[in-house]
Amino acid sequence: MIHILKREFTDSIKSIRAILIILFITFVSYKSALFLKENPFLISELGKEGIKAGDVYSAGLSLIVFIFGFLFVFAISHDIVNSETEMKTMRLLVTKTSRPQVMFGKLLGATLFWVVTISVSYAIISLISQVWNGEEYLRTLIFLFYIICLAVFISTIVPKTKLTMFLGILLGIALPILGSVSMIIDKWYLVPFKYILPFYYLDQSFGYVLIPLAIGIIFFLMSVLIMERRDL
Amino acid sequence: MKAIEVENLIKRYGSANVLNGINLTVEKGEVFGFVGHNGAGKSTFIHTLTGITRKSSGSFSILGTPGGELDRVKKKIGVMPDIANLYQHMRGIDFLRYMGNLAGDMRTKRSYEELLEEVGLKGAGGKKIKSYSFGMKKKISIAQALLGDPELIILDEPTSGLDPESAIVVRKMVTRLQEEGKTIFLTSHNLDEIEKVSDRVGILTDGVIKKLGTPRELKAQAEGGVQLAVRTKPVLTAEVVNELKEKSGLNLAFVETKREFTLLQLPSDDELPRLTRALLDGGVDLYEVKVEERSLEDVFMNA
Numbered sequence: 162m163i164h165i166l167k168r169e170f171t172d173s174i175k176s177i178r179a180i181l182i183i184l185f186i187t188f189v190s191y192k193s194a195l196f197l198k199e200n201p202f203l204i205s206e207l208g209k210e211g212i213k214a215g216d217v218y219s220a221g222l223s224l225i226v227f228i229f230g231f232l233f234v235f236a237i238s239h240d241i242v243n244s245e246t247e248m249k250t251m252r253l254l255v256t257k258t259s260r261p262q263v264m265f266g267k268l269l270g271a272t273l274f275w276v277v278t279i280s281v282s283y284a285i286i287s288l289i290s291q292v293w294n295g296e297e298y299l300r301t302l303i304f305l306f307y308i309i310c311l312a313v314f315i316s317t318i319v320p321k322t323k324l325t326m327f328l329g330i331l332l333g334i335a336l337p338i339l340g341s342v343s344m345i346i347d348k349w350y351l352v353p354f355k356y357i358l359p360f361y362y363l364d365q366s367f368g369y370v371l372i373p374l375a376i377g378i379i380f381f382l383m384s385v386l387i388m389e390r391r392d393l
Numbered sequence: 394m395k396a397i398e399v400e401n402l403i404k405r406y407g408s409a410n411v412l413n414g415i416n417l418t419v420e421k422g423e424v425f426g427f428v429g430h431n432g433a434g435k436s437t438f439i440h441t442l443t444g445i446t447r448k449s450s451g452s453f454s455i456l457g458t459p460g461g462e463l464d465r466v467k468k469k470i471g472v473m474p475d476i477a478n479l480y481q482h483m484r485g486i487d488f489l490r491y492m493g494n495l496a497g498d499m500r501t502k503r504s505y506e507e508l509l510e511e512v513g514l515k516g517a518g519g520k521k522i523k524s525y526s527f528g529m530k531k532k533i534s535i536a537q538a539l540l541g542d543p544e545l546i547i548l549d550e551p552t553s554g555l556d557p558e559s560a561i562v563v564r565k566m567v568t569r570l571q572e573e574g575k576t577i578f579l580t581s582h583n584l585d586e587i588e589k590v591s592d593r594v595g596i597l598t599d600g601v602i603k604k605l606g607t608p609r610e611l612k613a614q615a616e617g618g619v620q621l622a623v624r625t626k627p628v629l630t631a632e633v634v635n636e637l638k639e640k641s642g643l644n645l646a647f648v649e650t651k652r653e654f655t656l657l658q659l660p661s662d663d664e665l666p667r668l669t670r671a672l673l674d675g676g677v678d679l680y681e682v683k684v685e686e687r688s689l690e691d692v693f694m695n696a
């Protein structure tokens with residue numbers, strides 16, 4: 162398991178796409194934190210809007226992740242499972258280790274990539290602001306974990322990498338829109354998006370993060386079950 | 394404990410029973426050759442035994458462990474699947490190290506290079522797998538099946554598509570592995586080839602094992618008499634052969650004429666002296682007699 166985790170992690174981090182995403186996220190975090198530092202009146206203005214001072218510095222990063230998180234995760238991990246089933250390299254893996262271990266290794270490898278990326282950004286922000294907003298940090302990671310689980314699920318049920326790449330772009334754009342719209346507009350057809358997507362819960366008190374975490378884990382467990390039965 | 398035990402194994406794809414009730418026992422330390430035409434289901438059989446596909450019904454156990462708990466013995470099995478496109482972007486040596494880590498192999502970098510050398514890939518470890526030829530990919534697939542010092546090694550068509558020298562290297566390796574006490578299960582679509590290294594051979598036809606035995610046993614079954622090619626003047630015709638048969642009382646059969654040769658069938662080569670005498674007595678000049686060996690491949694696979 163640990164070796165598949167390592168492989169998944171190094172494979173993600175080595176791709177050009179991933180490097181661009183890391184640079185983009187780090188750059189935005191750095192610039193937005195610096196901007197706020199140099200414009201302290203903004204912090205007090207935002208404070209009047211109900212945003213805690215501790216949250217302000219990481220707000221730029223959070224915004225980027227909530228808008229582009231789906232797109233970024235899908236860009237890196239849309240083929241996390243089906244690239245191996247398509248190329249039949251999965252055959253090599255399952256003759257040496259169990260299928261759940263393969264799946265678990267992949268999930269954790271992709272998660273580690275985002276933990277590192279987000280932690281680097283938070284480290285930069287905290288250097289500037291002297292605060293590390295723990296709640297927001299965890300919220301961001303759970304949000305990304307949810308998306309990784311969804312990516313694993315889609316990559317398990319859709320066998321073709323070309324198709325998941327297309328779906329990844331489509332969903333990466335559509336889901337954040339559907340998620341935010343469903344929070345504001347009360348229409349019956351938007352209700353499922355409100356409760357299945359993570360956006361609504363992240364707007365609630367911190368305890369609510371457990372719900373997207375649980376939904377993510379359910380996506381993952383379904384992927385493992387589907388994988389267990391499959392002919393490779 | 395048996396290396397492989399299979400009972401009434403059935404594997405369906407859609408409505409087709411690719412494996413239609415396989416029964417087989419492979420002893421520890423044995424080299425077992427599994428033969429069948431392309432599409433007979435050899436790979437399907439290996440896939441179901443190694444966790445690549447799920448059986449439809451029946452049961453099997455590997456190294457004494459039931460198929461349902463296969464994960465527990467995977468570290469003791471080395472598998473070379475038929476199609477695995479490998480990791481194209483990896484260097485050969487990195488690929489082996491990754492597979493070795495998964496297989497719980499503790500060897501050093503140096504001995505990974507030795508393994509490459511062993512399968513005939515000396516110096517290729519630094520190259521990316523996508524630059525490998527078909528044969529090289531085949532060899533590195535064999536190498537990864539040997540990682541982790543497995544007790545049971547399962548190789549799906551390890552020599553098909555290899556040049557003759559490479560095929561010899563692989564066959565020698567199989568024999569050496571057996572000397573080290575390993576059990577080896579390998580497949581081929583060519584009986585003559587696999588018969589050279591196998592203690593026992595099973596022939597898969599229509600989803601079941603139609604023939605099973607040592608190469609000697611199969612040969613004994615195959616020997617429905619000997620076939621002779623005789624060159625005579627005048628060339629023998631069917632009528633002449635029938636006449637000879639009646640006169641001499643030999644159980645002789647005419648097969649066909651091929652240019653100046655006539656093909657004849659005799660129950661055994663013990664009858665050969667009587668035949669030559671009968672020919673000469675019948676006023677036929679005999680220039681040449683050849684006993685034609687029919688290969689196992691001819692008997693069982695081209696039937």
Ligand SMILES: Nc1ncnc2c1ncn2[C@@H]1O[C@H](COP(=O)(O)OP(=O)(O)O)[C@@H](O)[C@H]1O
Nearest residue numbers: 392406411429430431432433434435436437438
């Ligand atoms: N995944 C699959 N889905 C459907 N049919 C399959 C699948 N894999 C193999 N088959 C069919 O099963 C039969 C046996 O194939 P295979 O085991 O590869 O034969 P062999 O290895 O003896 O050449 C073939 O007719 C093949 O088309």
Ligand SMILES: [Mg+2]
Nearest residue numbers: 435436475549
């Ligand atoms: Mg095959």
